[in-house]
Amino acid sequence: MFCYQCEQTAKGTGCTIQGVCGKQPEIAALQDLLLYSLMGLSQVAVAGRQAGVSDADVNIFTVKAAFSTLTNVDFDPDRFVDLINQAVTKREGLKAKVQAAGGNGAWADGAATFEPQATLEALVAQAEQVGLKSYPGDNPDVLSLKHTVLFGIKGVSAYADHALVLGQEDESVYAFVHEGLAAIQRDDMGVDEWVTMALRCGEAAYKAMERLDAGNTETYGHPVPTRVPLGYKQGKAILVSGHDLKDLEELLKQTQGTGINIYTHGEMLATHGYPKLKAYPHFYGQFGTAWQKQTKEFSEFPGAILMTTNCIQRPKNDYKANLFTSGMVGWPDIPHISDLNFKPVIDRALALPGFSEDHVDQEVTVGFARNAVLGVADKVIEAVQAGNIRHFFLVAGCDGAKPGRNYYTEFVEKVPKDCIVLTLACGKYRFFDMDLGDIGGIPRLLDAGQCNDAYSAVQIATALSKAFNVGVNELPLSLIISWYEQKAVCVLLALLHLGIKGIRLGPSLPAFLTPNVLDTLVKNFDIKPIGTADEDLKAILG
Numbered sequence: 001m002f003c004y005q006c007e008q009t010a011k012g013t014g015c016t017i018q019g020v021c022g023k024q025p026e027i028a029a030l031q032d033l034l035l036y037s038l039m040g041l042s043q044v045a046v047a048g049r050q051a052g053v054s055d056a057d058v059n060i061f062t063v064k065a066a067f068s069t070l071t072n073v074d075f076d077p078d079r080f081v082d083l084i085n086q087a088v089t090k091r092e093g094l095k096a097k098v099q100a101a102g103g104n105g106a107w108a109d110g111a112a113t114f115e116p117q118a119t120l121e122a123l124v125a126q127a128e129q130v131g132l133k134s135y136p137g138d139n140p141d142v143l144s145l146k147h148t149v150l151f152g153i154k155g156v157s158a159y160a161d162h163a164l165v166l167g168q169e170d171e172s173v174y175a176f177v178h179e180g181l182a183a184i185q186r187d188d189m190g191v192d193e194w195v196t197m198a199l200r201c202g203e204a205a206y207k208a209m210e211r212l213d214a215g216n217t218e219t220y221g222h223p224v225p226t227r228v229p230l231g232y233k234q235g236k237a238i239l240v241s242g243h244d245l246k247d248l249e250e251l252l253k254q255t256q257g258t259g260i261n262i263y264t265h266g267e268m269l270a271t272h273g274y275p276k277l278k279a280y281p282h283f284y285g286q287f288g289t290a291w292q293k294q295t296k297e298f299s300e301f302p303g304a305i306l307m308t309t310n311c312i313q314r315p316k317n318d319y320k321a322n323l324f325t326s327g328m329v330g331w332p333d334i335p336h337i338s339d340l341n342f343k344p345v346i347d348r349a350l351a352l353p354g355f356s357e358d359h360v361d362q363e364v365t366v367g368f369a370r371n372a373v374l375g376v377a378d379k380v381i382e383a384v385q386a387g388n389i390r391h392f393f394l395v396a397g398c399d400g401a402k403p404g405r406n407y408y409t410e411f412v413e414k415v416p417k418d419c420i421v422l423t424l425a426c427g428k429y430r431f432f433d434m435d436l437g438d439i440g441g442i443p444r445l446l447d448a449g450q451c452n453d454a455y456s457a458v459q460i461a462t463a464l465s466k467a468f469n470v471g472v473n474e475l476p477l478s479l480i481i482s483w484y485e486q487k488a489v490c491v492l493l494a495l496l497h498l499g500i501k502g503i504r505l506g507p508s509l510p511a512f513l514t515p516n517v518l519d520t521l522v523k524n525f526d527i528k529p530i531g532t533a534d535e536d537l538k539a540i541l542g
Helices: 025-050 056-067 077-100 120-127 140-165 171-183 191-220 245-254 266-273 291-300 343-351 370-374 377-385 406-414 426-430 451-468 486-497 515-525 533-541
Strands: 226-232 236-241 260-265 283-286 304-308 323-326 359-366 391-397 419-423 445-447 477-482 504-506
Touching (some): 025 056, 025 077, 025 120, 025 171, 056 140, 056 171, 140 171, 140 191, 140 515, 191 245, 191 486, 191 515, 236 245, 236 266, 236 343, 245 260, 245 266, 245 304, 245 343, 260 266, 260 343, 304 343, 370 377, 370 451, 377 451, 406 426, 406 477, 406 533, 451 486, 477 486
Parallel strands (some): 226 283, 236 260, 236 304, 260 283, 304 323, 391 419, 419 445
């Protein structure tokens, strides 16, 4: 196997024995083969659009299947075998539609004609020929950019699927996913063309996040500042981790009147700010922080645990019996809820002891998405003009267990008292419970939400730039970004698509960027690696 799609890849170069995430070689092979199958399906989908054919079923399947290959999402071999076969079946069905519409009827040998073998062992053997290093072209910089686009497409697919669950779609996002996947099998595009493709991936990412934001806010209301207890209260309990608001809403509906309290974990903390979700009286608070502490936190939780989407480590025996998955998460031998009927989760929670007493360590405030922040924009502008707010820092991104992430805690601790910290995604769990005080009633630590709420942060920056009549890059704003997996890759590409410069990225730079590609990013976008907190603050503030 060879995989280097996440920040924690082995030795900073690539996982070759098994994934640091727990992915076994067999699963890595099946994921590579699924991606190859999707590239063939995408070649036909591109030809279909040229002939006026866009198949809704193929569109949806493609993003769901690509989503399944993200780090920490799906490690179930049976599901990958099924997805590979579905991809080929849908490809052949689409070929017939394209040909009937007067489109391409002949296909060269390769991804568009691939036929999967019948056994798991034979599929794994097929996969050895189509992994990351097999993509056409002998230019290492082109291969680097192909991988960057591929990983970005995985993130785009995740956000597109989240949005789809809430009834939001964008045909142009599907079109790019197919175009990008199909292009990976081409050998006639140079570095400049692949840089353009990467920025177009960022455009698709921004559109997907925009659709997801619309789905979240139109369904559950715009987030409002909300105090959330960190702790628990007496009674039966279910813990929800991941990202999916729809799963959480259905669980809240189905647990009304059962005596079960619902707790969030990880990025689900942000859901407490949505008016229609916080209206449920048994939606209580946040238990634990983020995934790097899951084993301990899950082992201590005396109730059922529901994992939605990615944000899951290898299940441990000491909490496996209480664990259920939904959405795209799949693990062998872990019950999966595919129809939003959470009765098995509820029954398990009722059978477990729950909490025997009340205990709250402190409270934190969430809900500072774009509507909440722009609602006090006049105060923010006045504070900047009066010199009371000197600078804004967006300290955001993924968390992980690799050494070096304490930088983000130290950075926020050392941010001067006349500066504001805006944060989002699970990286904030390094510092989300700090009391930084306020500036004229404006909290110095503003939690904007989940990773996809980068869209909301961009809207805030854009509104402020218009208010001050300057470009976004001229604002007193610095982006300090931590990355872990492929959704972070697509968010970074979205920021580059928008022309945002000067991003500090860490804790290490992606292994899939060659020196020449990195040099291009530095020259065009002034991307730089993080240093020390003191050095970076001095460089930014002088």
